[in-house]
Amino acid sequence: MEGKTVLVVGSGGREHAIVDALSRSPQVGKIYCAPGNAGTLQQAENVPLKDTDVEGLKAFALEKKVDLTVVGPESALAAGIADAFRAAGLKIFGHTRLATAIESSKEFAKGLMERHGIPTAAYRAFSSYEEALAYVSGRPFPAVIKYDGLAAGKGVVIAANLEEARAALSDMLLDESFGKGRVVIEDFLTGPEFSFLCFVDGPRVYPMPLSQDHKRAFDGDKGPNTGGMGAYTGLPFITEEDRAFAYEEIMCRTARAMCEEGRPLSGVLYGGLMKTPQGIKVIEFNARFGDPETEVVLPLLKSDMYDICEAVATGRWTEEPVWADGITLGVVLASKGYPGSYKKGFPINGMHRLGTRVYHMGTALDPEGQLVTAGGRVMMVIAGGGTVAEAREKVYREVEKIECENLFYRKDIAHCAFE
Ligand code: AMP
Ligand code: GLY
Numbered sequence: 001m002e003g004k005t006v007l008v009v010g011s012g013g014r015e016h017a018i019v020d021a022l023s024r025s026p027q028v029g030k031i032y033c034a035p036g037n038a039g040t041l042q043q044a045e046n047v048p049l050k051d052t053d054v055e056g057l058k059a060f061a062l063e064k065k066v067d068l069t070v071v072g073p074e075s076a077l078a079a080g081i082a083d084a085f086r087a088a089g090l091k092i093f094g095h096t097r098l099a100t101a102i103e104s105s106k107e108f109a110k111g112l113m114e115r116h117g118i119p120t121a122a123y124r125a126f127s128s129y130e131e132a133l134a135y136v137s138g139r140p141f142p143a144v145i146k147y148d149g150l151a152a153g154k155g156v157v158i159a160a161n162l163e164e165a166r167a168a169l170s171d172m173l174l175d176e177s178f179g180k181g182r183v184v185i186e187d188f189l190t191g192p193e194f195s196f197l198c199f200v201d202g203p204r205v206y207p208m209p210l211s212q213d214h215k216r217a218f219d220g221d222k223g224p225n226t227g228g229m230g231a232y233t234g235l236p237f238i239t240e241e242d243r244a245f246a247y248e249e250i251m252c253r254t255a256r257a258m259c260e261e262g263r264p265l266s267g268v269l270y271g272g273l274m275k276t277p278q279g280i281k282v283i284e285f286n287a288r289f290g291d292p293e294t295e296v297v298l299p300l301l302k303s304d305m306y307d308i309c310e311a312v313a314t315g316r317w318t319e320e321p322v323w324a325d326g327i328t329l330g331v332v333l334a335s336k337g338y339p340g341s342y343k344k345g346f347p348i349n350g351m352h353r354l355g356t357r358v359y360h361m362g363t364a365l366d367p368e369g370q371l372v373t374a375g376g377r378v379m380m381v382i383a384g385g386g387t388v389a390e391a392r393e394k395v396y397r398e399v400e401k402i403e404c405e406n407l408f409y410r411k412d413i414a415h416c417a418f419e
Helices: 013-023 054-063 074-078 081-087 097-104 106-116 129-137 162-174 240-260 293-300 305-314 388-399
Strands: 004-010 028-035 068-071 123-126 143-147 156-159 183-187 193-201 204-207 211-213 216-218 222-225 230-233 266-276 279-286 327-335 358-360 363-365 371-373 377-385
Touching: 004 013, 004 054, 013 028, 013 293, 013 305, 013 358, 013 377, 028 054, 054 081, 068 081, 068 305, 074 081, 074 097, 097 106, 097 240, 097 266, 097 279, 106 123, 106 183, 106 240, 106 279, 123 129, 129 162, 129 183, 143 162, 156 162, 162 183, 193 240, 193 293, 193 305, 204 240, 211 293, 230 293, 230 388, 240 266, 240 279, 266 305, 293 327, 293 377, 327 388, 377 388
Parallel strands: 004 028, 004 068
Antiparallel strands: 123 183, 143 156, 143 183, 193 204, 193 211, 193 266, 211 230, 216 222, 230 327, 266 279, 327 377, 358 377, 363 371
16 A cells, blocks of 8 residues: 655644654655755655745645645644635634634634633733724733734733833834734733643644744843743653643633634644742743654654544544653754854754754755754754753754854753742
């Protein structure tokens, strides 16, 4: 029997980890990745199509008789890739545009939580600058101001005082820096943040191991926000009771709420959660695998990734996925200057000496076949272990073997686990 043909949409470390997990499935024969990177080339054939080129991707999937498409980025989902593929009779792992609103509209997500009693910070939404300013003036600081639509992780401002709030509101509502749209103003919560990724098929929710991202660029959680500089599983500050609460009262309740509102989920629901002194609350939802969380979570998957994705895509029941014991930890190597401006094209050597997994994020091969840097976040080195300490020691030993003059990385990934 010929193996299944799969198309993975996206080009980051997340997609490399998805390709890697699918390649471990005994059912999978051929993997395409659009557009992919120099890492996905090891297990997949890269296809030069952009992740938002829905028509191009659909034509490709029909031509190559792709059995299943797995979508990485929210931009493709928000562009309606799942709707278009399903209308063409193609199987796809990814939410409809209606369901993707849980990520693409913060106001929708907050309203959903309010309507269904899902714990989150108190909020109000505004399109008028004057009304927003009047509201925020009467609230305690810091205040959290969020642009309502997709803003590539840049649409959130924690305003320490009225002046900062005024500047953020003016930027979003008067200057329309992210486009025309509303803002959500919510109360500031405190506590450690963590990520809960689940495979979701309508009301069915299959949890993945919990993980924690590190959003700031430098050690000690200093510096600007990035796409994520490292992640690990095995969070010591989350008890089994916390996890059960997050699963039942947040993830399952949200999946049911989306069904009740006629927007059933069919893909990954990512809960960005916080353990506050008042219990676990939702900071945000994403409608996709997290990056870099996926790179530490999927290596623990013992079940067949193709089977799970296909079951979710077709609404078929499947066994609860099985996860390996132990933990994983990953460190991102980024181009100097990131998340600001940076140069590309620096040679990367020493990769053959690594004994652990490496997921490529922004790499390319130059015309001579030399691996070079091609993005802000360049690659993520992953190591497993029985404990966080063991995995951390291993990963930093491996990172040292990579030779490239234009990379930096955080030396304190998983610091929360040691505090
Ligand atoms: P978001 O894009 O909604 O995840 O927000 C980005 C980051 O801003 C989060 O990861 C938090 O660190 C922070 N943040 C967002 N909302 C809140 C809140 N209500 N209280 C405290 N921090 C927040
Ligand atoms: N790790 C943050 C995100 O995927 O949005």
